[in-house]
Amino acid sequence: xxxxxxxxxxxxxxxxxxxxxxxxxxxxxxxxxxxxxxxxxxxxxxxxxxxxxxxxxxxxxxxxxxxxxxxxxxxxxxxxxxxxxxxxxxxxxxxxxxxxxxxxxxxxxxxxxxxxxxxxxxxxxxxxxxxxxxxxxxxxxxxxxxxxxxxxxxxxxxxxxxxxxxxxxxxxxxxxxxxxxxxxxxxxxxxxxxxxxxxxxxxxxxxxxxxxxxxxxxxxxxxxxxxxxxxxxxxxxxxxxxxxxxxxxxxxxxxxxxxxxxxxxxxxxxxxxxxxxxxxxxxxxxxxxxxxxxxxxxxxxxxxxxxxxxxxxxxxxxxxxxxxxxxxxxxxxxxxxxxxxxxxxxxxxxxxx
Amino acid sequence: xxxxxxxxxxxxxxxxxxxxxxxxxxxxxxxxxxxxxxxxxxxxxxxxxxxxxxxxxxxxxxxxxxxxxxxxxxxxxxxxxxxxxxxxxxxxxxxxxxxxxxxxxxxxxxxxxxxxxxxxxxxxxxxxxxxxxxxxxxxxxxxxxxxxxxxxxxxxxxxxxxxxxxxxxxxxxxxxxxxxxxxxxxxxxxxxxxxxxxxxxxxxxxxxxxxxxxxxxxxxxxxxxxxxxxxxxxxxxxxxxxxxxxxxxxxxxxxxxxxxxxxxxxxxxxxxxxxxxxxxxxxxxxxxxxxxxxxxxxxxxxxxxxxxxxxxxxxxxxxxxxxxxxxxxxxxxxxxxxxxxxxxxxxxxxxxx
DNA sequence: GATAGCGATGATAGCGGTTACATTTTCTCG
DNA sequence: CGAGAAAATGTAACCGCTATCATCGCTATC
Numbered sequence: 167x168x169x170x171x172x173x174x175x176x177x178x179x180x181x182x183x184x185x186x187x188x189x190x191x192x193x194x195x196x197x198x199x200x201x202x203x204x205x206x207x208x209x210x211x212x213x214x215x216x217x218x219x220x221x222x223x224x225x226x227x228x229x230x231x232x233x234x235x236x237x238x239x240x241x242x243x244x245x246x247x248x249x250x251x252x253x254x255x256x257x258x259x260x261x262x263x264x265x266x267x268x269x270x271x272x273x274x275x276x277x278x279x280x281x282x283x284x285x286x287x288x289x290x291x292x293x294x295x296x297x298x299x300x301x302x303x304x305x306x307x308x309x310x311x312x313x314x315x316x317x318x319x320x321x322x323x324x325x326x327x328x329x330x331x332x333x334x335x336x337x338x339x340x341x342x343x344x345x346x347x348x349x350x351x352x353x354x355x356x357x358x359x360x361x362x363x364x365x366x367x368x369x370x371x372x373x374x375x376x377x378x379x380x381x382x383x384x385x386x387x388x389x390x391x392x393x394x395x396x397x398x399x400x401x402x403x404x405x406x407x408x409x410x411x412x413x414x415x416x417x418x419x420x421x422x423x424x425x426x427x428x429x430x431x432x433x434x435x436x437x438x439x440x441x442x443x444x445x446x447x448x449x450x451x452x453x454x455x456x457x458x459x460x461x462x463x464x465x466x467x468x469x470x471x472x473x474x475x476x477x478x479x480x481x482x483x484x485x486x487x488x489x490x491x492x493x494x495x496x497x498x499x500x501x502x503x504x505x506x507x508x509x510x511x512x513x514x515x516x517x518x519x
Numbered sequence: 520x521x522x523x524x525x526x527x528x529x530x531x532x533x534x535x536x537x538x539x540x541x542x543x544x545x546x547x548x549x550x551x552x553x554x555x556x557x558x559x560x561x562x563x564x565x566x567x568x569x570x571x572x573x574x575x576x577x578x579x580x581x582x583x584x585x586x587x588x589x590x591x592x593x594x595x596x597x598x599x600x601x602x603x604x605x606x607x608x609x610x611x612x613x614x615x616x617x618x619x620x621x622x623x624x625x626x627x628x629x630x631x632x633x634x635x636x637x638x639x640x641x642x643x644x645x646x647x648x649x650x651x652x653x654x655x656x657x658x659x660x661x662x663x664x665x666x667x668x669x670x671x672x673x674x675x676x677x678x679x680x681x682x683x684x685x686x687x688x689x690x691x692x693x694x695x696x697x698x699x700x701x702x703x704x705x706x707x708x709x710x711x712x713x714x715x716x717x718x719x720x721x722x723x724x725x726x727x728x729x730x731x732x733x734x735x736x737x738x739x740x741x742x743x744x745x746x747x748x749x750x751x752x753x754x755x756x757x758x759x760x761x762x763x764x765x766x767x768x769x770x771x772x773x774x775x776x777x778x779x780x781x782x783x784x785x786x787x788x789x790x791x792x793x794x795x796x797x798x799x800x801x802x803x804x805x806x807x808x809x810x811x812x813x814x815x816x817x818x819x820x821x822x823x824x825x826x827x828x829x830x831x832x833x834x835x836x837x838x839x840x841x842x843x844x845x846x847x848x849x850x851x852x853x854x855x856x857x858x859x860x861x862x863x864x865x866x867x868x869x870x871x872x
Numbered sequence: 873g874a875t876a877g878c879g880a881t882g883a884t885a886g887c888g889g890t891t892a893c894a895t896t897t898t899c900t901c902g
Numbered sequence: 903c904g905a906g907a908a909a910a911t912g913t914a915a916c917c918g919c920t921a922t923c924a925t926c927g928c929t930a931t932c
Binding site for chain 4 (some may be wrong): 192193194202205207208209212236237238240241242243244245246507
């Protein structure tokens with residue numbers, strides 16, 4: 167029964183290491199019952215081909231009988247490697263990262279890996295803390311979001327033998343392996359798209375200006391391209407706080423009232439864009455005729471609204487699967503060298519542009 | 520520099536346990552430099568008040584100098600407890616669980632805990648596998664979603680001393696602690712709400728009928744209450760596969776074409792409901808006059824669309840914070856006994872009903 | 873028939889900490 | 903000032919498993 171339930175009055179002296187009635191079986195117990203040494207049990211469990219079928223059978227029976235589960239920490243300590251993958255993302259709420267996370271998990275769970283997840287909250291210092299504390303678990307690999315890190319984090323990442331993957335961004339100079347796409351080029355592509363669609367004056371709704379530097383890269387690409395194809399600098403407004411639809415709607419309204427000549431708006435992500443889209447409808451601007459709206463992310467939802475939201479589809483799932491693939495190779499030792507994998511993105515044109 | 524980068528031609532024999540140039544410092548190194556025993560170092564690190572300030576200073580200096588990080592696995596093995604919290608959720612993509620996850624993390628990260636996350640994909644067998652493998656890490660606590668488990672999982676959960684929290688659901692008979700709300704009552708509340716609003720004939724759009732039994736409990740509450748307040752059994756359609764907006768729109772259209780008399784629809788969640796809402800607009804049904812639509816979850820987005828989506832707001836964040844709170848107490852040993860915490864939900868009426 | 877070769881298994885030293893217990897140092901106070 | 907208690911530190915036995923190396927039969931080889 168559950169320990170710790172006070173009702174029985176058993177005051178368990180804190181700190182006293184007591185084995186409750188049925189102790190969790192150890193490998194030694196299995197070995198004893200099967201009549202072999204622990205070394206053989208260990209082998210039978212991790213490299214069965216080294217053990218004779220007969221003994222293997224006895225061990226399996228003992229394991230079954232005791233319902234033995236190896237203590238992974240002991241194993242990890244002894245072998246100096248654990249079946250754990252550390253993943254650091256800047257936000258758990260952001261559905262984009264969740265999809266990537268799920269894909270990593272799918273690609274690796276079968277091989278018995280567990281995901282150790284950390285949330286950096288878009289803060290480089292928090293990321294550094296997480297990196298060092300995750301490395302203290304000797305994970306089989308560590309996945310971080312982005313290619314920009316604090317000095318301390320950089321040192322820790324370069325200094326370890328754990329395979330490192332930087333995701334959701336590209337760089338010429340990866341610590342080890344980078345898997346993602348060019349954030350900047352997204353801005354470029356949308357600006358060009360607006361041009362093609364005949365927009366006259368561009369606008370931009372951003373968020374977390376100083377913290378989310380990936381979003382900032384998109385913005386930079388958008389602004390530079392706008393200028394280079396003949397626009398004046400896009401009108402801009404930044405959301406206070408996290409990007410939500412409600413805030414997006416409000417910010418969009420401000421943008422349009424300050425710059426009524428704007429006729430094409432890029433929003434930092436789809437959530438914001440959808441807020442803007444609805445606000446536009448409420449305000450009576452016809453989309454896409456009078457006003458074009460484009461988001462980033464291609465959330466499930468963008469395809470369902472009316473008009474459909476044009477957006478940039480990101481390889482969120484592909485990133486995760488690729489990470490899993492690379493990591494499997496990497497851990498198996500086949501792929502000693504890192505590299506950069508550009509998974510691209512896709513501008514999905516729907517009704518809103 | 521990074522190990523494993525092939526360029527230098529160093530073929531590192533696999534399996535050979537080699538220390539790269541600068542070995543990771545061990546506690547013994549710190550002890551030597553500080554001129555004390557490892558026991559003292561260990562104490563200085565985890566119960567500083569037991570060590571004299573002077574020695575503490577020397578140790579801190581040595582730690583700093585070597586940039587020593589304790590090997591958490593060794594510590595966990597020796598102390599039979601790890602600063603790890605296992606959390607099993609049925610889906611990582613589902614934003615609801617993500618919010619709870621983030622809240623758990625927020626409430627616990629400060630205390631140095633790491634989240635070990637598993638995805639059960641709404642499968643009880645997968646959950647069982649995850650439970651046993653997570654328990655093999657001796658986590659400080661284990662959080663599972665829901666109160667229904669396979670026999671094997673149940674046995675494992677009852678048999679361990681690790682504190683267990685069942686979340687997102689209530690039960691009269693928790694394994695240890697349950698923190699959530701009544702799924703069934705949500706269905707009840709929405710049925711009553713429709714009645715109050717004068718609906719004549721109810722409809723229901725569901726998903727994952729056989730897998731997501733929590734959604735099923737909502738459905739049951741809705742159907743039973745519908746009957747008990749005088750409706751005939753709601754017209755129903757089930758989505759094939761995961762609940763998405765696009766599928767929701769389609770299923771909703773089917774429902775309405777098969778049962779044109781339906782004038783109030785409960786959708787299993789907001790994503791589906793929003794698909795339905797837009798489809799309704801496309802089809803020219805006026806909302807809420809001709810047709811009322813209600814979702815579940817209160818996603819950010821539900822407040823932004825036009826008309827606003829009526830929905831049931833779930834205590835997603837509150838659940839996570841409560842879990843963190845209970846766990847902190849629990850781990851500190853103050854709160855030996857479990858219990859059931861009903862965090863309730865709230866029907867949020869917006870324009871769509 | 874002695875020897876090498878090979879597969880299967882056992883013995884055992886760690887992995888890097890934690891902690892019960894022993895020991896030493898420092899107070900406290902009659 | 904010395905005894906006893908309290909505080910600070912050291913000693914060493916684990917935690918439970920992995921991995922190296924030694925050992926033990928047996929068969930293949932000359």
